[in-house]
Amino acid sequence: MSSQSVKPSPSLPVLQPKDFASDQEIRWCPRCGDYSILAQMKKVLPTLGIPREKFVFVSGIGCSSRFPYYMNTYGFHSIHGRAPAIATGIKLSRPDLQVWVITGDGDALSIGGNHLMHALRRNIDLKIILFNNQIYGLTKGQYSPTSPLGQKTKSTPYGSVDSPVTPLCVALGSEATFVARSVDVDIKHLTYVLERAAHHKGAAFVEIYQDCNVFNSGAFLYASDRDVKSDHIIYAEHGKPLIFGKDGKKGVRLNNMRPEIVELGKGINVDDLLFHDEKAPDPALAFLLARMRQPEYPEPMGVLRAIEKPTYDQAVNAQIDNAIAKGGEGDLDALFNSGDTWVVE
Amino acid sequence: MSAAASPAGQAGQPGQKPLETLDSAVIRFCGDSGDGMQVVGTQFTNVSAAFGNDVSTLPDFPAEIRAPAGTLAGVSGYQLHFSSTDIFTPGDQVDTLVVMNPAAFKTNVSDLKRGGTLIINEDEFDTSNLNKAGYESDPVQDDIVKSRYFLHKVPMTRLTRDSVAGLGLSPKDSARCKNFFSLGLVYWLYDREMKSTEDWIHDKFKKNPSIAEANIRALKAGYNYGFSTEAFTKHYQVPKAKLAPGKYRKITGNEATAWGLVTAAKRAGKSLFFSGYPITPASDILHELSMMKKFRVRTFQAEDEIAAMASVCGAAFAGEIAVSASSGPGICLKGEALGLGIMTELPMVIIDVQRGGPSTGLPTKTEQADLLLAMFGRNSDSPIPIVAACSPGDCFWMAQEAVRIAIEFMTPVFLLTDGYLANGAEPMIIPRMADLPPFKVVHPAGKKSNGEFVSENGQNGEHKEFLPYLRNEKMARPWAIPGTPGLEHRIGGLEKSDITGNVDYAPANHFKMVMNRVNKVAGIANHIPLQEVEGPASGKLLVLSWGGTYGSVRSGVQEAQAKGQSVAHAHLRYMNPFPRNLGDIVKRYEKVLIPELNTGNLRLLIRANFLVDAVGLNKIAGKPFLVSEITQKIDEMLR
Numbered sequence: 001m002s003s004q005s006v007k008p009s010p011s012l013p014v015l016q017p018k019d020f021a022s023d024q025e026i027r028w029c030p031r032c033g034d035y036s037i038l039a040q041m042k043k044v045l046p047t048l049g050i051p052r053e054k055f056v057f058v059s060g061i062g063c064s065s066r067f068p069y070y071m072n073t074y075g076f077h078s079i080h081g082r083a084p085a086i087a088t089g090i091k092l093s094r095p096d097l098q099v100w101v102i103t104g105d106g107d108a109l110s111i112g113g114n115h116l117m118h119a120l121r122r123n124i125d126l127k128i129i130l131f132n133n134q135i136y137g138l139t140k141g142q143y144s145p146t147s148p149l150g151q152k153t154k155s156t157p158y159g160s161v162d163s164p165v166t167p168l169c170v171a172l173g174s175e176a177t178f179v180a181r182s183v184d185v186d187i188k189h190l191t192y193v194l195e196r197a198a199h200h201k202g203a204a205f206v207e208i209y210q211d212c213n214v215f216n217s218g219a220f221l222y223a224s225d226r227d228v229k230s231d232h233i234i235y236a237e238h239g240k241p242l243i244f245g246k247d248g249k250k251g252v253r254l255n256n257m258r259p260e261i262v263e264l265g266k267g268i269n270v271d272d273l274l275f276h277d278e279k280a281p282d283p284a285l286a287f288l289l290a291r292m293r294q295p296e297y298p299e300p301m302g303v304l305r306a307i308e309k310p311t312y313d314q315a316v317n318a319q320i321d322n323a324i325a326k327g328g329e330g331d332l333d334a335l336f337n338s339g340d341t342w343v344v345e
Numbered sequence: 346m347s348a349a350a351s352p353a354g355q356a357g358q359p360g361q362k363p364l365e366t367l368d369s370a371v372i373r374f375c376g377d378s379g380d381g382m383q384v385v386g387t388q389f390t391n392v393s394a395a396f397g398n399d400v401s402t403l404p405d406f407p408a409e410i411r412a413p414a415g416t417l418a419g420v421s422g423y424q425l426h427f428s429s430t431d432i433f434t435p436g437d438q439v440d441t442l443v444v445m446n447p448a449a450f451k452t453n454v455s456d457l458k459r460g461g462t463l464i465i466n467e468d469e470f471d472t473s474n475l476n477k478a479g480y481e482s483d484p485v486q487d488d489i490v491k492s493r494y495f496l497h498k499v500p501m502t503r504l505t506r507d508s509v510a511g512l513g514l515s516p517k518d519s520a521r522c523k524n525f526f527s528l529g530l531v532y533w534l535y536d537r538e539m540k541s542t543e544d545w546i547h548d549k550f551k552k553n554p555s556i557a558e559a560n561i562r563a564l565k566a567g568y569n570y571g572f573s574t575e576a577f578t579k580h581y582q583v584p585k586a587k588l589a590p591g592k593y594r595k596i597t598g599n600e601a602t603a604w605g606l607v608t609a610a611k612r613a614g615k616s617l618f619f620s621g622y623p624i625t626p627a628s629d630i631l632h633e634l635s636m637m638k639k640f641r642v643r644t645f646q647a648e649d650e651i652a653a654m655a656s657v658c659g660a661a662f663a664g665e666i667a668v669s670a671s672s673g674p675g676i677c678l679k680g681e682a683l684g685l686g687i688m689t690e691l692p693m694v695i696i697d698v699q700r701g702g703p704s705t706g707l708p709t710k711t712e713q714a715d716l717l718l719a720m721f722g723r724n725s726d727s728p729i730p731i732v733a734a735c736s737p738g739d740c741f742w743m744a745q746e747a748v749r750i751a752i753e754f755m756t757p758v759f760l761l762t763d764g765y766l767a768n769g770a771e772p773m774i775i776p777r778m779a780d781l782p783p784f785k786v787v788h789p790a791g792k793k794s795n796g797e798f799v800s801e802n803g804q805n806g807e808h809k810e811f812l813p814y815l816r817n818e819k820m821a822r823p824w825a826i827p828g829t830p831g832l833e834h835r836i837g838g839l840e841k842s843d844i845t846g847n848v849d850y851a852p853a854n855h856f857k858m859v860m861n862r863v864n865k866v867a868g869i870a871n872h873i874p875l876q877e878v879e880g881p882a883s884g885k886l887l888v889l890s891w892g893g894t895y896g897s898v899r900s901g902v903q904e905a906q907a908k909g910q911s912v913a914h915a916h917l918r919y920m921n922p923f924p925r926n927l928g929d930i931v932k933r934y935e936k937v938l939i940p941e942l943n944t945g946n947l948r949l950l951i952r953a954n955f956l957v958d959a960v961g962l963n964k965i966a967g968k969p970f971l972v973s974e975i976t977q978k979i980d981e982m983l984r
Contacts, residue, residue: 022835024847053791053830058659061838068835069848074827076662077837078655079685085652089659089667090827092643093618097663097827115655118648316643323638330640332608336775340395340541340595344588 015052017042022072028063033184033210034131038070040187044194045073048098056099058087060107063138064131064210067102081112084119087126095313098198101128106136109145109165120174122312123202129194130167130207131184135216153215168290168304171205172283178204179286179305184211185224189235189301196303202311222294223301234298236289238306241273244298252297259292278306362572363579364536369428370583371436372531374524375453376445376466377414378407378421381524386423387770388528388542394595394772395541397585398427401896402770403435403969408625408708415469415477417448429584433736433896435769437971441534443527445469445501447478450485463494464530466523468502497576501526501567508566509559518556522563529567536582539564591774598737598766599626601773602670602696603633605744607640608776610666612745613752613784616641618660618667620653625708626764627670627698650675654682654695661691662836664788664826666748670696672764673715674705677722683757684723687862689836690814690822692751692758694744699763699892701967710967711765713892714943719759720921720950726859728866730754731920733761735895738773740766743918746873749784754869755821761920763893763942765969789823792831813846819872820865822846867922876924880906880913883933886982889959890940891917891947894970898940901975910983917947923954931957936982938962940975 020042028034045055055073059065061080068075074097078086083101091099101119108116108130119126135153136142142155146167150159171179178200182193190208197204209220222232234244234252242252243264251273252259262268277285286305293299324330372389374382383404394400403424412419426436438458444450446469457463470483484490485498505523506516525546532539543561550557571577596604610617619642621631635644643665647653653669660667671679676697686693699715701707719731730750734743740762747760789811808815813834814822825832834846842849843857878887880902890898895916902914915930917923931937931951939948940962948961962978964970 024835051830053828053833056827068837071835073833074662075833075835075837076659076689077835077839078658079681079838082651082655082682085647085655086659086662088645088647088652089618089620089656089661090663091659092645092656093660093663093665093667094828114648115652118652316645320638320641320643324641327639330607330637332604332611332640332778335604335640336594336777337592340391341592341775342395342397342594343592344397344585344590 015046017046019052020045020072022070024069026070027066029214031213032063033133033212034064034067036184036187037129037131037190037208037210038067040190040194041071043191044198047195048198050098054097056087056090056097057102058083058090058099059102060104060112061138062104062107062136063212064102064104065107081107081110082115083107084112084115084126084128088119088124091124091126091313092316095125095317099126101126103128103130105130105132105134105144105146105167109167109170113170116170117174120171120176120203120205123175123177123309124312125202125314127197127200127204128206129197130205131210132167132207133210133212133216134219135212137212137215141215166290166293167207169287172287172290172305175283176205176305177202177307177309178303179290180205180303181207181209181299181301183209183220183224183233183301186301193303196306200306202309223299232294232298233301234292236276236278236300236302236304238276238278238303241270241275243270243273252292259288259297261297278303280305281307362577365579365581367581367583368430369426369432370440370535370581371424371426371438372441372443372535373422373424373439373453373456374443374527374531375420375422375449376524377448378409378419379411379414380421380445381521382421382423382445385524385528386425388545389531389537390425390427390770391595392532392537392541393425393427393583394593394770396537398429398583399432399586399588399772400428400595400770401426401432401435403765404768406709413477415446415448415474417452417478420449420452422449422453427583429586431586431588433900434969434972437973441531443531445523445527447475447480447484451478451480454490457494459493461494462497462534463490464497464499464527466501466527467498468500499530499570499576504566504570505563508562512555512559512562514555514559519559522559525560525563526567526570529564529569530571532564533568533571534577534580536580539568588772589774593772594775595770596738596741596773597629597768597770598734598740598762599629599698599768600633601738601740602734602744602760602762602767603630603637605741606634606666606668606694606748607637607642608741608778608781609745609748609784610642611640611778612781613666613748613786615664615666615786616643618643618645618657618665620645620647620656620660620669621671622647622650622653622675624650624672624675626700626767627672627675627696629767630670630696630698650678651682654679655685657693657695658682658686658689658691661686661693662689662827664824666752667692668694668696668748670698672698672700672708673702673718676715676718680723683729684725684727685838686757687723687727687729688838688841690755690862692755692824694747694751694758694760696744696760696762698767699761707967709764711763711893711969712942712965712967713761713763713894714946714965715761716891716920716943716946717949719761726863728863729757729759729921730866730869731759731761733892733918733920734766735892735916735918737766737769737771739918741773741776750869750872752784752786752824753821753872754819754865755824756866761892766893787824788829789825789832791825791829812844814841815844816861816865820861820868870922870925873919873922873924875926876915876917876930878913878915878930881911882913884913885911885934886913886936886938886979887931887934888912888914888938888940888975888979889917889931889947889951890914891920894940894942897970897972898975900972901970901979904972904976905979910979912979912983928955931955931959936960938978938982940964940970940978942969
């Protein structure tokens, strides 16, 4: 794991999940996937050794974006799609804060697509958590940029003819240094992924498959249902072969630059499989995994990419520190008197 | 505007040409946009300002970086007015016009006054260039031109090439030095020292000494051409201006804005966060600030105008002096984030360097048609304080006023400047930090180490918890910044419950919160200066102007007053709220004239607020007012 971006203060009292609960009544629909994500977040934060006042949660608009109201940290529930830009202003100004962005598929990939791309490519130290439910929930059920072709929604009564994007591919294409995926109800795995994101130094992008049980119920059942998920998802773990299936008999190997599903045994052993390397400098492997979609392939869960790269907030502030180290603290009187001046008696 | 020559021209030393003394002069350099006219105009301005003249400038360049050479669209000009008296405008008419090609002749000669000096680079008046400018024959051969102006046809391109011969430059590079030839000639004509321009050339081309040498040779060749040829029989001097005593420097509006912001941050004991997206004519503010790292200025070139404003909201929440600047099209995109700033009541400044519109409009030309955009350009009742600078140097002061109001009242504040102020230059008395008192900034302290809640700014009274929307006597809410223990709170764009700031859609609360925001901004009127009037306190005519038109309107009213006309002038720099005595002032005159570079933005507000039937003088040409346009309208209204 890479080093923490915020130094822990050992003298502080140990925080509990309940310390991160605000006094506001939670207004998500009963059984919404957001509840689980909120609960796992409250579990992860106390483990980081960061004082509560150093956390800032920034969100845009949508169901997921109500998240900051339910966290007893600093929070900014902003405008549609702009959370990464607002968070950028916060993080550049105050690199000592740990800044989380909570967003959704419409917020991050439609109206805010531009800001997401630029936050990621700059590698500013933000933790961006995208709740993907493949629907606009707050506006009561229109198709989103991740809704599958043919989906019938309020705004596509004849089925969607819009090709969807894969959020992980957008992140990788934007040169994100940390790209991961989990599922709302996979409590242990989600906790692990959130922890990894929290410890990453730089822009961390996490997609969470989140069930909107009102407007798009069961969209990710294949990835969350205990009985079927082992055939539809694959846990990508660094340095380990890509194995999946109920009894771990299936694997993914590379055939002419394309992933291929194989049965273990029958002349194929583990060493023939693709081994996951989250630290590969080239994102090609991660991209290949991100492109695997069911039903043809199992969909990868876990950390697809985690590389080290200087962060934007560090670089911006280093330029300031260097300028002061080199030329001294700026003197406005000296500036005003620089260049050609003259005196009128 | 330029004064006549003094009665007796001074005789020069033996062997020299007579030197005549003028009160002021207006020069314009014009040529193709690749001819370096902005460079030589700026050099002449710097030399004149440093000499001690009052100066006022009007750069005028095309939006296209390089329109096809020699075409009318590609003409770039730089006008400057320098004087031994106090001046407020770049001048209505040009005394000396330097013309580098036929296209420049065509678009500029009408501004040259009768009897003015016309210097032409005759080498560029060939058939090809004449055709590009739409001439069938050489207009300079025209008898009207010869009789109307003192015409000097100078083979500048050839003389420049000759002067740099032997330096090994290509013919093209040699010819490119001709702008310095023209500058040298005008330096001689107005008796200016060349030393600081030579120093500037050395510094600018220090990596390319032969180019530096070539430009200096061209400069000197131009000077010597004026000195030694028969064509110029006399030359002029414009003595130092009798400006208010003090130490001066030259400054442009965008520089002054940038420096004002850094100064304001220093006065607040904070660092500046500036985010912008490249846009003409505001980009120079970003450029200037991005050089100021040792002043702890963080600049962020955002991915778009929306992100620039949004990041400013974030930086303001984080406790910075947060500012964004743009021009009309960008301001439109910032509206939503600005509304968020209003709803969250965070301090921030947004600068609109106005240009001609609508849409992309006239990117490099000035206009002041965004007042109502600043006032109303957001959804719902979203009041915002607005200040407007009146001159390039005033941008320094109004930028500080914008920051002061923002932090004192916890609100976004608009600063309006325009393309004319942004690129124009004038002498400014050099300020001293010791004369500028600090701005008081209070952040609630949060919890003591024993866990006890403290509210040291007194805003919480007997409350035991932090209340993000509890207001002080100015109706400002507390500025609690992330990282402070015990003050964890959430803000956002949804309607706030009074005092607690929690989400609240209740009808009575919404009414109260809208009125809180309205009344807070209205109350700023008690914390800005009263409006001053130049001239009689009541009478026949009040001329009411605002923003960048100050120079022309002031000059026009002064001329009218000198003629004995009953006319007064009030110039607004506080646009929302208005100074609290403005309603009284506009009712004390029989007529009110509002000259504006738009169809009547201010007039609409004055009529709506004070029920005064003001008359407009509305110029929509991408150019500032001429003084004569103001005086003519005054004459008409007093007739």
